[in-house]
Amino acid sequence: DVKVTQSSRYLVKRTGEKVFLECVQDMDHENMFWYRQDPGLGLRLIYFSYDVKMKEKGDIPEGYSVSREKKERFSLILESASTNQTSMYLCASSLARADSNQPQHFGDGTRLSIL
């Protein structure tokens, strides 16, 4: 089974802090994704990565950056946390195949509160 592990289930930070959310997958997937999930807004894509050191902006990248130094690890960085970044953050990974899309597999999320 695919295992996507997010380092923290709950996190509380203060406005202006730099926040790191970590995600690790154990299935050698090429693709990794960061989403945020908010009531009434569903899942929204922040950033994704197709390969090591590669990143692409999703639908809502403002205020975030990412790092992918190793294939199995994808980090989300809040450069200067703000209260509107309080949310559930979900990491996902998927296999890359040239001929067909593959399902994304999710971690259990990090519930981040910015005070």
Add this chain to the structure above:
Amino acid sequence: GESVGLHLPTLSVQEGDNSIINCAYSNSASDYFIWYKQESGKGPQFIIDIRSNMDKRQGQRVTVLLNKTVKHLSLQIAATQPGDSAVYFCAAYNNAGNMLTFGGGTRLMVKP
């Protein structure tokens, strides 16, 4: 772009009955669809998928139906159990590659 919508935010069914959760999508070029289940405090869990060259796919107690003519898909759960209580999302891949668009979710509540 793609938009994906679920028809009902909440669905309440009796234990043992069959459940049907519906979803509509906007992009006729979408070619791959996934249903996820999200239980409280957990991330979305893959249930079943279907590609556009099929109109029906069955799993264990679940069936997904795809109607490309009206851009509609449904998830059917047979003999619904209390453990099926969760929020269910449909998601569609756009034809450009790895971007998934998610519907808003339907909360399934199972009455004993």
